[in-house]
Amino acid sequence: MLDIVSMENKWRDYWKKNNVFKFTKGDKNFSIDTPPPTVSGKMHLGHAYSYPHQDFIARYKRMKGYNVFYPWGFDDNGLPTERYVEKTRNVTIENTPLGDYIEICKEESKKAELELADAWYSIGLSASFNDYIDTSSDFSMKMSQKLFLDLARSGRAYRAEAPYIRCPTCKTAISQIEMKDAIIDTDLVYVNFDGIEIATTRPEMLGACVAVFVNPGDERYKNIIGKKIKVPLYGNEVPVMSDESIDMNFGTGAEMLCTFGDQNDLELWRKYNLDSRIILKNDKLNDSRYLDNIGIKEARKRIIEELKKNNYIIKIEKIKHSVNTHERCGTPIEIGISKQWYIKDLDIKKELLEFGDKIEWIPEYMKTRYDNWVNGLRWDWCISRQRYFGIPFPVWYCNKCGTIIYADEKDLPVDPRLVNKNIKCPACGSDDVQPERDVMDTWATSSISPTLYLTHINSMDMYPMDVRFQGHDIITSWAFTTILRSYLHYNKIPWKKIAISGNVYDPFGQKMSKSKGNIVEPKDIIEKYGADALRFWGSTTMPGENIKLREQDLVRGKKTVIKLYNSLNLLKIISGGKIQGDINIIKSPVNKWIMSKYEKTVREVTGYMDAYEVMKARSALDKFFWSNYCDNYLEIIKNDNEEYRNENIAVSYLIMENVLKMYSPIMPFITEELYHEIHPDSISIALEKYPEYDDKYLFNEENDIDYIISVINSIRALKSSLKISMAAPIDSLNITGDSEKIGRYGYIIKNLMHINNIKITSGENININVIQ
RNA sequence: GGGCUCGUAGUCUAGUGGUUAUGAUACCGCCCUUACAAGGCGGUGGUCACCGGUUCAAAUCCGGUCGGGCCCA
Numbered sequence: 142m143l144d145i146v147s148m149e150n151k152w153r154d155y156w157k158k159n160n161v162f163k164f165t166k167g168d169k170n171f172s173i174d175t176p177p178p179t180v181s182g183k184m185h186l187g188h189a190y191s192y193p194h195q196d197f198i199a200r201y202k203r204m205k206g207y208n209v210f211y212p213w214g215f216d217d218n219g220l221p222t223e224r225y226v227e228k229t230r231n232v233t234i235e236n237t238p239l240g241d242y243i244e245i246c247k248e249e250s251k252k253a254e255l256e257l258a259d260a261w262y263s264i265g266l267s268a269s270f271n272d273y274i275d276t277s278s279d280f281s282m283k284m285s286q287k288l289f290l291d292l293a294r295s296g297r298a299y300r301a302e303a304p305y306i307r308c309p310t311c312k313t314a315i316s317q318i319e320m321k322d323a324i325i326d327t328d329l330v331y332v333n334f335d336g337i338e339i340a341t342t343r344p345e346m347l348g349a350c351v352a353v354f355v356n357p358g359d360e361r362y363k364n365i366i367g368k369k370i371k372v373p374l375y376g377n378e379v380p381v382m383s384d385e386s387i388d389m390n391f392g393t394g395a396e397m398l399c400t401f402g403d404q405n406d407l408e409l410w411r412k413y414n415l416d417s418r419i420i421l422k423n424d425k426l427n428d429s430r431y432l433d434n435i436g437i438k439e440a441r442k443r444i445i446e447e448l449k450k451n452n453y454i455i456k457i458e459k460i461k462h463s464v465n466t467h468e469r470c471g472t473p474i475e476i477g478i479s480k481q482w483y484i485k486d487l488d489i490k491k492e493l494l495e496f497g498d499k500i501e502w503i504p505e506y507m508k509t510r511y512d513n514w515v516n517g518l519r520w521d522w523c524i525s526r527q528r529y530f531g532i533p534f535p536v537w538y539c540n541k542c543g544t545i546i547y548a549d550e551k552d553l554p555v556d557p558r559l560v561n562k563n564i565k566c567p568a569c570g571s572d573d574v575q576p577e578r579d580v581m582d583t584w585a586t587s588s589i590s591p592t593l594y595l596t597h598i599n600s601m602d603m604y605p606m607d608v609r610f611q612g613h614d615i616i617t618s619w620a621f622t623t624i625l626r627s628y629l630h631y632n633k634i635p636w637k638k639i640a641i642s643g644n645v646y647d648p649f650g651q652k653m654s655k656s657k658g659n660i661v662e663p664k665d666i667i668e669k670y671g672a673d674a675l676r677f678w679g680s681t682t683m684p685g686e687n688i689k690l691r692e693q694d695l696v697r698g699k700k701t702v703i704k705l706y707n708s709l710n711l712l713k714i715i716s717g718g719k720i721q722g723d724i725n726i727i728k729s730p731v732n733k734w735i736m737s738k739y740e741k742t743v744r745e746v747t748g749y750m751d752a753y754e755v756m757k758a759r760s761a762l763d764k765f766f767w768s769n770y771c772d773n774y775l776e777i778i779k780n781d782n783e784e785y786r787n788e789n790i791a792v793s794y795l796i797m798e799n800v801l802k803m804y805s806p807i808m809p810f811i812t813e814e815l816y817h818e819i820h821p822d823s824i825s826i827a828l829e830k831y832p833e834y835d836d837k838y839l840f841n842e843e844n845d846i847d848y849i850i851s852v853i854n855s856i857r858a859l860k861s862s863l864k865i866s867m868a869a870p871i872d873s874l875n876i877t878g879d880s881e882k883i884g885r886y887g888y889i890i891k892n893l894m895h896i897n898n899i900k901i902t903s904g905e906n907i908n909i910n911v912i913q
Numbered sequence: 914g915g916g917c918u919c920g921u922a923g924u925c926u927a928g929u930g931g932u933u934a935u936g937a938u939a940c941c942g943c944c945c946u947u948a949c950a951a952g953g954c955g956g957u958g959g960u961c962a963c964c965g966g967u968u969c970a971a972a973u974c975c976g977g978u979c980g981g982g983c984c985c986a
Contacts, residue, residue, distance in 0.1 A: 513984075683927095687983085699951070710949080858956095860943090861942085861956090
């Protein structure tokens, strides 16, 4: 009996111990840009579905003779890690010195990485786990800072006081990438503005009002456009202006523009070059009148009270309103104004689109999402975060003259917040300097993953990498920022291909989530069905497609594992354990038939694998293995003429081991196990050569035997209808059909179906009847 | 609101102009045959979402409708 769990464990240990997948650079290299999973989360089923996709290709390319660079990384920067540490170690930035806080983050990351690596290893990935990189290491920090300095010196990265998107909960700037829409319940307040009714969801921002906007086509307000009106409570005069973007059906059709109530305010503010009245700073409102450094909710209450007191409120309506939120915490974002670091990208949209075109997208339509994103960019990429654990900016500021002081490249990596290195201002000579306290956005480091990976092995000559694998949910973040950085630093595409994978849903098409209680752990699946079956399930979709978790796919995978095991078992019984014979001269028509089918399968499977269509490759292989090889070929040679015995053994073994090779990228465990039974001296099936298509093994007999098999199927149907065993002997049978073929290959029919005599009648259609 | 994508037996799925629409699973019947009953053989089951158009020919191409999913506003 086959014990799948212990068999898989055995090979996992073996691969690790023998460092089977270590990369050695050669003439023919193939490199994969792997998504570094975050350390704050466990490997979930979505990962267990998508990561094997990279591994299928990695293993295939390795067997096709490439030196495959398949690095491994962990992303342990930023907010998720801080959250994780604050939860597990009960530390906060308020109760812990910065240096200690960072050390604890690193410590926990390291610990989590060691634990997590096992989960990733358990699904049989052939990546370099022995030599992984993580995004918070000195190495990553050095590279990230160095590339940042390159951008800063060339002016691509700049620091500016500008409006920025802020999360009040996380108390940090975020980028357009991190926003998500949400519908919330809110009050729509109708305010009397100098006789004009205005509806607003942000009454607390009244003191920041710099204009009133209406739609130019709105008849109600036509005659007041261009006039000035007074802001209630504050009394300042603001212009009434018009813009197409104003929705006539929202509220009263007249809106106040505040610096800054929301993104639309910001856009109109930029478009018309309006004044600013900043009353909101770091989540506190201060208008030196009604609001004295108080929070947003409190301020809203107070302003509404004041408006009521002075009879400015007409009515208050409860509405559902669409707002932008921070995707990590769900808090509605605010627009703040402060100094942040940006990477300028709005001026190179055209170039970025061209780069998108140069990369092969699998599947192709996923590129559209990238294009839409680039076309819709409205902000330069804000890369500074007011957080603690992350790559620090290698800069100081001179308190005297304001000059930005960049770290010397030879001193990298450097954390200006923690080291005091006698920094002097190069402009004025002052040593009164202060460090930048912000850290970089996690994507600022993830976006240079090809550089990180290739520099790690000292092989930047392999740039661009061959392929990036990632989910479709991060096309606008990871794929986009990587292409952007690659353009800015090297003017090269980061990879030749990008392969996008889909999401995993439960059997009813619902997303898996804790609250729904429909989460399935990969570990449980591996225990029940095996890692091979889990990977098999992962190979049942076309590139980019979402997948539902369905038990039957796992069952099918496990059945395939067992079928492979049993078919080798049968070969051992038939051959008496010996492989013999010569396949250079094939005489048996049945062997000619199976060799033809086999060669065609090799050609087909290889073609699909080259196109990353693993699902089609596997289907073709399944069909050959189950139907042609097991159900028909092996059944026939069990009962074949003695003269073909040695040839049958040779052919059946040859095909068996090549079937194992073709299955091995998908199911590495069972194929390793069985291959070692045939070739005990092999280091690993993963290092063997993939079968090559050879047309010298195509024979005309293929069609003849196909015909004979259809005759056999008819006899099987007959036996089935007679309710007798396939092995039950029949004395005499009349077969109508192609008499020449049936005559020539009648012995196959007789042997397999246990028939003593056959009588042949010529006819168009196959017809079988028993002669009593 | 815009974009992308999908709609094929109970369920999942292949198929992008041309025999009788693929396979899996479920279901029914038979068979323990020199491996495998988690197997084999046979069978039931489909107005290819709907409407219209192009064509000798449409699941496939075009337009529209309805319904899912995702991305972006």
